[in-house]
Amino acid sequence: MAELGKLDYSAEVSYAPVGAPEETVKQIDNAVLTRLKDSTRAEMDCQVCYAIFLDPITTACGHTFCRTCIQRVLDHSDLCPICRRRLSIQPQAASDRVPSNERLVKIINGLWADQVALRAHAYRIEQQANYNGFDIPLFICTLSFPHMPTFLHVFEPRYRLMIRRAMEGSRTFGMVLHTPSSNPGEPEFAEIGTLLRIINIEYFADGRSLLETRGISRFRVTRHGEQDGYVVANIKRIDDISLAEEEAVEAYETARYAARNLASRTDTAGPDPGDPERPASARSPPAPISLDDLDAMSTRDLVDFAVDFVTRMRTRSVSWLLPRIIAIYGECPSDPVLFPWWFASLLPVKEDEKYRLMSTTSVRRRMKICCRWIIEWEASRWLVS
Ligand SMILES: [Zn+2]
Ligand SMILES: [Zn+2]
Structure with a gap:
């Protein structure tokens, strides 16, 4: 009627909306x-x-x-x-x-x-996820030491992933020495390693990277597994004995040696342990004659003996003490806590010899190992020349 124009203006008409109610429209929109x-x-x-x-x-x-x-x-x-x-x-x-x-x-x-x-x-x-329930990822490669730098060239895909994850997180990972094993079930890495912190990373255009790291602490692998191609492990930190225990060991060893020497004393005198009345800096470090003599020496004397050896070697310009090596590892430390790690980083002795330091829990024990290397080194030099 409206279309035909026949709807009277005053006609009573009520309009109702055509189509679906508002609720339904919303439902359609959502659909x-x-x-x-x-x-x-x-x-x-x-x-x-x-x-x-x-x-x-x-x-x-x-x-x-x-x-x-x-x-x-x-x-x-x-x-x-x-x-x-x-x-x-x-x-x-x-x-x-x-x-x-x-x-x-x-x-x-x-x-x-x-x-x-x-x-x-x-x-x-x-x-x-803490590496699938494990503590740290392991880089199976070389021997690293606490306090010392380790430089790594990362090119294997699995290690690229591992290092990227480390960079996103704690910037740390474990370094363990690669030890090839003939038994398929045996792990191909040393049981004791060093936790390393990434100090610097430099990427190459092809994805390889160069890492500068520093050793934090030593650990023993207690359990290991695999994640995305690299090894992950649970570790137990290896700590040194306390300073008091350290002093007790030193006192015990030097006393035992003195007692033994006294018992078997003949006309020939033992090695001069140095005059205790004079200050340490004024006397020359006592030189041990045999490995046994190392027990008689105080830890301080062991350090003096070892530092003296390094000084003598430097005057001879040996290749492992060239200025560019010193620039990387720092000057020879006289601190017995640092010396063995520094010395082991530089001295060209076999890896399995250096590995002996890893399980030690006393500074004195490590200093004795270093002094033994020196005695053997000098003995072999003597034979060669
Ligand atoms: Zn994706
Ligand atoms: Zn594409």
């Missing part, structure tokens, strides 16, 4: 949005981890991956996992150099905030 989300959601999955993108970055070839996923890809190859084109991304894919795909971040945060939060949470758990 459309859900369908839209469902159809695009699959596009927001990383093709490496098959989970929703976490900090997505897009490659020059147009493919998108989680930053952590592309980092792991780059450990092994520089090709895109989808199209195999060369990736022109710097190997560590750091966020300051390779920006995130901001548009994508906004979309996934807007549409799937809950899933993104879950994914980020899972990643954090993964990072904090």
Whole structure:
């Protein structure tokens, strides 16, 4: 009637809204949005981890991956996992150099905030998982010592991953000596190692890196397993005995030696232990004649003897005491706590000899090992010349 113009203006008409009620409209809108989300959601999955993108970055070839996923890809190859084109991304894919795909971040945060939060949470758990329930990851390579620097060239994919994780966390990892084993079941590394802290890291364009580390403490591996190709371990810290115990050992050993010498005393006198009345700096360090004599010497005398040896060797310009070596390891320390580690870092003796220091729990014991090396070194020099 209204269309025909026959509806009288004053006619009593009530209008009712056509179509569905407001509630139903909302339901339809939600259904459309859900369908839209469902159809695009699959596009927001990383093709490496098959989970929703976490900090997505897009490659020059147009493919998108989680930053952590592309980092792991780059450990092994520089090709895109989808199209195999060369990736022109710097190997560590750091966020300051390779920006995130901001548009994508906004979309996934807007549409799937809950899933993104879950994914980020899972990643954090993964990072904090404490290496699958183990204490530290192990770098199986060389012998490192506490207080001393160790330089490492990292090129194996598994160690690239390990070092990156260490850099994201505590910056520490364990170093253990590689010990090839013929038995397939046996671990291929030494039982005792050194916890290292990363001081500096330099990346090369191809993903390799150069690490500068410093030894923190020694540990014994109590249990080990594997994670993503590298070894992880539970460790027990190796500490030295207390200073009081240290002094007791020193007193016991020197007294025992003196008593034994007195019992077997003949006309020939034992080695001169130095005049205790004169200050230590004024007397020359007593030189031990045999390994047995080391017991008679105070720890201070052992250090003086060893430092004197280093001084004499330096005047001869031996290759292991060249200025460039000293520049790396520092000047010869006169502190008995530091000396053995410094000495072992420089002196060219076999690794299994140096490894003897690792299980020791007293400064005096380590100083005696160093002095034994000196005695043997001088004896062999004597024979050679
Ligand atoms: Zn991923
Ligand atoms: Zn690609």
